[in-house]
Structures are given as C-alpha cells and as structure tokens.
Amino acid sequence: MNYEKIRTSQPGPGISEDEWNDEFDGCDCENECSAEKKCSCLMGGSDNYSNDFKLLPKEGTLLVECSDKCSCSWFEKTCRNRLLQNGIKKSLKIFETSVKGHGVKAGEPIRAGEFVCEYAGEVLGEEEVERRCEEFKERDNYTLTLKEHFGVDNTLKTFIDPRLRGNIGRFLNHSCDPNCEVVIVRLGRMIPTAGIFAKRDIQSGEELCYDYGSSAIKEGEERKL
Numbered sequence: 307m308n309y310e311k312i313r314t315s316q317p318g319p320g321i322s323e324d325e326w327n328d329e330f331d332g333c334d335c336e337n338e339c340s341a342e343k344k345c346s347c348l349m350g351g352s353d354n355y356s357n358d359f360k361l362l363p364k365e366g367t368l369l370v371e372c373s374d375k376c377s378c379s380w381f382e383k384t385c386r387n388r389l390l391q392n393g394i395k396k397s398l399k400i401f402e403t404s405v406k407g408h409g410v411k412a413g414e415p416i417r418a419g420e421f422v423c424e425y426a427g428e429v430l431g432e433e434e435v436e437r438r439c440e441e442f443k444e445r446d447n448y449t450l451t452l453k454e455h456f457g458v459d460n461t462l463k464t465f466i467d468p469r470l471r472g473n474i475g476r477f478l479n480h481s482c483d484p485n486c487e488v489v490i491v492r493l494g495r496m497i498p499t500a501g502i503f504a505k506r507d508i509q510s511g512e513e514l515c516y517d518y519g520s521s522a523i524k525e526g527e528e529r530k531l
C-alpha cells in the first residue's frame with residue numbers, strides 16, 4: 307500500500323515531453339458540446355456520454371473528451387463531454403479480500419455505464435516496463451497495457467503502471483465475469499487514459515472488478531487489454 311496518490315495518469319520514464327504534449331486541436335463550441343451541434347471532439351459524429359453521464363457505445367473511433375484547448379472551457383459546467391477528467395464521484399471502498407489481497411467495493415449503487423474511476427498511474431515506455439517487470443517480479447502485477455489497432459500493422463501500446471504512483475484503480479481485482487470494464491479515453495491528448503466504467507448495474511457492497519485480459523493475473527507479466 308506504499309505508493310504516491312495521484313488523481314490522473316502522469317508521464318513516467320520512457321515518455322518524452324513531445325509525446326505527452328501531442329494534443330488535439332480543441333473544439334470551438336460555445337455552448338453545448340454534442341454530436342448534434344457538430345462538436346469536433348466527438349469523433350465519428352456520435353456523443354461519448356449521455357445527458358445523465360453514462361458511457362454511450364462507441365466503436366471504431368477514438369473517445370476524446372473536451373480539454374482546456376476547447377472554447378467550451380469557458381462553459382465547463384455545461385459541457386457534457388467531460389467525465390473522466392472530473393474524477394471519482396461514486397463512493398468506493400478499499401477492503402481486504404480473503405485471497406486476492408486488497409480489493410474495492412461499491413459504497414453505493416452504480417448504474418450500468420457510469421464512471422467508476424480512472425486506472426491512474428505512470429505512463430511508461432516499453433523498456434521501463436520490462437525493467438520494472440524484472441525488478442518487481444516477486445510481487446503483484448500492476449501494469450496495464452492498452453492496445454489499439456490502427457489499420458492492419460499499426461498497434462499503439464500504452465503502458466500504465468500505478469505501482470509507485472496511482473489511485474484507487476490499482477486495487478480493483480480481476481474477474482472473468484466482471485461488473486466493470488476498462489475504456490480508453492483521451493483527455494485532449496493522443497496518449498490515452500484508462501477509464502473504468504460499470505458494465506452493468508452494481509449494488510452497494512459488491513466488489514468491483516474487470517477482466518484483466520489475456521495474460522490475466524500471471525505474476526510478473528504485463529496485463530493486456
């Protein structure tokens with residue numbers, strides 16, 4: 307449990323300033339950001355979130371939230387395209403499980419599609435991930451690998467490691483029948499963040515978990531989504 311608490315992911319070793327600062331142009335909406343009003347952050351011409359702040363289905367295009375480069379920054383309170391960046395709104399409780407170490411449970415009901423928390427950590431270059439795998443191989447595996455395919459041969463991998471710097475997201479355990487899912491969300495920059503959203507309605511007291519992906523929970527290996 308010895309880690310520095312951060313609110314959102316930060317660049318770590320292996321991520322250059324140029325990579326981190328590769329940002330999208332902001333939208334020029336002056337009021338409501340919606341697909342109907344042709345907000346340029348809403349790629350694929352569909353909204354990211356519903357009026358009641360639930361994740362909407364988005365396939366084949368990037369999910370980009372509005373940022374401080376957007377004109378709507380002046381009207382942030384009315385911009386519907388900001389959810390992950392506003393942080394955790396649900397009551398989440400860390401607890402000791404019987405066999406999985408710590409876990410997180412819902413402190414209140416969470417509806418399907420609602421935002422739970424970011425999986426915040428250091429964004430690392432691949433060499434640093436390999437170095438840390440060696441260094442920490444005896445202990446819990448935390449690095450989450452986000453994989454995105456652009457075209458046939460182009461795969462973008464993003465590594466998020468909350469071992470040294472992270473948030474409550476680092477305590478969610480794996481399940482093959484999860485009640486949460488990880489969604490790739492971009493906060494105005496090309497380097498993505500990992501948002502954990504409810505996959506179905508969750509009752510207060512239920513443990514929150516997501517599917518770690520193909521390499522699941524093998525010790526010392528990175529996890530892939």
Ligand SMILES: C[S@@+](CC[C@H](N)C(=O)[O-])C[C@H]1O[C@@H](n2cnc3c(N)ncnc32)[C@H](O)[C@@H]1O
Pocket residue numbers: 405406407408409445446447448476477478479480481523524525
């Ligand atoms: C991201 S951490 C999750 C939080 C962790 N339980 C803790 O106490 O810090 C991942 C580690 O939790 C443990 N873990 C996660 N899901 C598990 C499961 N379904 N069964 C057993 N251990 C699990 C494994 O040790 C895994 O490497």
